[in-house]
Amino acid sequence: MKDRIFALDIGTRSVTGIILQKQDQRYHMLDFFTLEHKDRSMRDGQIHNVVAVADTINQVKHHLSDKYGTLEKVYVAAAGRALMTTQATASVKLQDKPITTEETIRHLELSAVQAAQAKLAVEEQTANLSTYYCVGYSVLHYQIDNQQIGSLIDQRGDEATVEIIATFLPRVVVESLLAALTRANLQMEALTLEPIAAIHVLIPESMRRLNVVLVDIGAGTSDIAITNQGTIVAYGMVPVAGDEITEAVSDQYLLDFSIAEKTKRSIVNNGEAVVKDILGFESTINYDTFVNDISTAIDYLASQVAEEILRLNSHPPKAVMLVGGGSLTPNITSTIAEKLQLPVNRVAVRGIDNIDQLSSSENLPIGPEFVTPIGIAISANQHPVQYVSVSVNNSTIRLFELRKLTVGDCLIQAGIDIKKWYGKPGIASMITVNGKEITIPGQYGQPPEIQVNEFLSSVDMPITDGDQISIRKGEDGDSPYVTIEELLGDIRPIAIYVNDQLRPLYPIYKVNQQRQNKTYTLKDGDKIQWHQSCRVGEVIHTVSNENLSTEESFIVYVNKESIKFSVGTSIFVNNRRVDPGHKLRQGDRVHYVHTKEPTVKHLLDRLKKDYWYSIAIHFNKEIIQLSQPRYSIKGQQGLINQDTVLRHNDHIEIFEKEQPSFIFQDIFRYIDLDVTTMNGNFSILINQRPSGFTDPIHHGDRLEIIW
Known part of the structure; x- marks a missing residue:
């Protein structure tokens, strides 16, 4: 049987055998035969009675071998409904050290897959994790501190988490399949998965980069496979399919289950059916009435399929393909499209006429229920699943x-x-x-x-x-390498003005009582003290390197009246008097004055009195200022001047003199005149008029001595 392919679709209800003839790059269907199991020897794609299933396989084999000769090798598929899908998470503590490589993320994802494998083993009550083959996984989302995020690279936080959905094939499914084939004297030529088989023949490899869903709606289950980025990323199954619709027909029209199944097919294919219920009443059911009567069941089937698609895919796909006998359910495409919020033309039933590699033939069966059996034959031949051994x-x-x-x-x-x-x-x-x-x-x-x-x-x-x-095992990590700046962060200076000069205030760091800069690398046991001079007294001390004296009240009695003023350091921030503990803010302007020992001049300034009376005169083309005290000041120790230091509670008497006057000879206290070098007579002039040494002079006068 050169270039002929024998394939079996071993389903829950029946076994279908197919004979294909390979012609160049295409396949020609020679024959097929379907036989139902005598009893419930299979459930949800899993062989429960190997002997009974082997007997059905044997009958199908003999029926076809009578026409095409001895059949010894066969292509088969593990049912998609046998796959087990579960979700799991894996986390890693970041401690504010971000993940920097994709390899680390892959390791985290694999940990999540292993968690899913362990979770499945617990659910199935087995301790042997190797009994489940991982056939694929996809990432649902990443999280940083329970907040969903697009990528974990360079993200800071306490904990990174990945949640995946993984699909596993129980080893027992394959082993029981091999056992049934062996008992039927057949050798497994190649193995595939039913969802993979259907996808390979319906979706060209160039289109598998798209996010497309294939749903095989059978009798008892609806199997789901999802493609994206060139591969199959997820599998799923819901235990709702064509039988759900048949049961609704049975309930609605009081029909036996088998009659309800025939009625369903007749209405779908012919538009109406004549039925007799269990009470013996005969009625004719047309298509529109039928659809209306079972709309609840149709909606339920569509909802279950759509919900599983969204669970596996996290969002609506680009398109959905339906195969299997259940895909002929009325309005199922439009209802699924509505549930997934897709345009109606993005959900469609695909039949064997959509298999490009299959040549047209009069032997071709009609309908989408044969897509998977034919897909098994072609896919297992072109893309067989092999065992791989590694160490x-x-x-x-x-x-x-x-x-x-x-x-x-x-x-x-x-x-x-x-x-x-x-x-x-x-x-x-x-x-x-x-x-x-x-x-x-x-x-x-x-x-x-x-x-x-x-x-x-x-x-x-x-x-x-x-x-x-x-x-x-990887190398152990080193002790932490952290600088003061990395630990405390970049602390920006506070910009203030002190006596109109810009003074940025930088933080001061001490480690073990020794001054350090922010690049110092910390060691175990270090004791850090740091502060930023924000109080005005500390700032003035830092700037002037002087200790601030406390501002105190000072009283002097002048002509028996008390005068109060301050001594020490007077501090003003933004023109408002403050104490040294005042806390500065960005942009503050600080002014300060040190008054250590008050003098008579400080007192006169406070009284707004000018101690000196002065005039300006011209002498030999120079301006000379002449001064003499305006006041006579007497303290407890006698006459005092403006430089005399005052004491708290001193009693001072101030007398204003009569208008002070100046004479010509007063200028000799302000000029250097060497008369020893001068010979002959001289003349004294005031404003060009002859005058004497004792003549009075006034502000603005011009004085001359002419030899």
């Missing part, structure tokens, strides 16, 4: 090559928890900041080193049969 740390494991296998798949199947192969974090440092203890965690341990055939590799690298994989 992981010198232990041999076997995997089904349901898709392109990677190092990560091998680690999962080998039961290696990749998180445990990371190096330990470095020892943390304990430091004190302004009296508060802080723990600085050590640096992360290094990721494990993975080699394939003694070459460095990653978890994403594809593997082939016979590869030798080794994984070595």
Whole structure:
């Protein structure tokens, strides 16, 4: 039977055998035969009675071999409904150290897949994780501190989490399938998955980059497969399908289940059916009445399928393809489109006439229910699922090559928890900041080193049969390497003005009582003290390097009247008097004055009195200012002048003199005149008039001595 292909679709209700003839790159259907199981030997795609299923297979084989000769090898598929899908999460503590590589994210995703595998094992009450083959997973979302985020790269926070949805094929499904074939004297030529088979013949490889859903609506279950980015990313199943509609017909029209099934098919194919209910009444049911009567069941089926699609895919896909006998349910395409909020033309039933590789033939069956059986034959021939054997740390494991296998798949199947192969974090440092203890965690341990055939590799690298994989624990992390600036952050200076000069206030750091700059690398046990001079008294002390004297009240009695003024440091911020503890803000303007020992001049300034009476005269073309006290001031010790230091509670008497006057000879106290070098007579002139040494002079006069 050269170039002939024998394939079996072993379903829950029946077994369908197909004979295809390969002609170049196309396939011609020669024959098919379907036989129902005698009893419920299969449930939800799982063989429960190997002997009974083998008997049905044997009958189908003999029926076809009578026409086409001995059949020894067969292409088969594991049912999509046998796949198990579960969700799981994995988390890693960041401690404000972000993830920087995609490889770290892949490791986190694999940990989530392993968590899903363990979760499934608990649910199925088995301790052997290797009994489940991971056939694919997809990321639902990433989170930082429970907040959903698009990517984990360079994100800061306390904890990073990934949630995945993973699909597993129980090993027992394949083993029971092999057992039934062996009992029927058949050898498995190749294996595939039913969803993969249908997708391979309906969706060209170039279109698998699109997010498309295939739903095989059978009798008892609806199997779902989702493509995206060139591969199948998720599988699912809902236990609602064509039988749900048949039961609704049975309930609505009081029909036996088998008669209800025939009635359903007759109305769908012919537009009406004549039925007799269990009470013996005969009636004719047309298509519109039929659809209206079972609309609730149709809506329920569509809702269940749509909800599972959204659970697996997280959002509506680009399109949905329906195959299987249940896809002929009236209005199912439009109802699913409505549930997924898709245009009606994005959900369609696909039949065998949509299989491009299949040649037209009079032997072709009609309808979408034969897409999967034909897909099994073609897909298993073109893309058979093979066993792959690899070594992981010198232990041999076997995997089904349901898709392109990677190092990560091998680690999962080998039961290696990749998180445990990371190096330990470095020892943390304990430091004190302004009296508060802080723990600085050590640096992360290094990721494990993975080699394939003694070459460095990653978890994403594809593997082939016979590869030798080794994984070595990563190096432990070092102690933390943190500077003061990294710990406390970039503390910006406060800009203020002190006596009209800009003075930025930078933080002051001390480590173990020694002044340090912000680039100092912290060590275990360090005690940090830091502050930023924000109180005006501290700022003035820093700027002037002088200790501020406390501003105090000072009283002097002048002509028996008390005069009160301040001594010490007077401080003003934005023209408002403040005390040294006043806290400064950005842009404040500070003015200060030190008054240590008050003098008579300070007192006169307070009284707004000018101690000196002055005039300006011209002498030999120079302006000379002549001064003499305007006041006579008497203290407790006698006459005093403006430089005399005052004491608290001093009694002072101030008398204003009569209008002071000046004479010509007063100028000799202000000029240097060497008369020894001058010979002959001289003349004294005031404003060019002859005068004498004792003549009075006034403001603005011009004085001359002419020899």
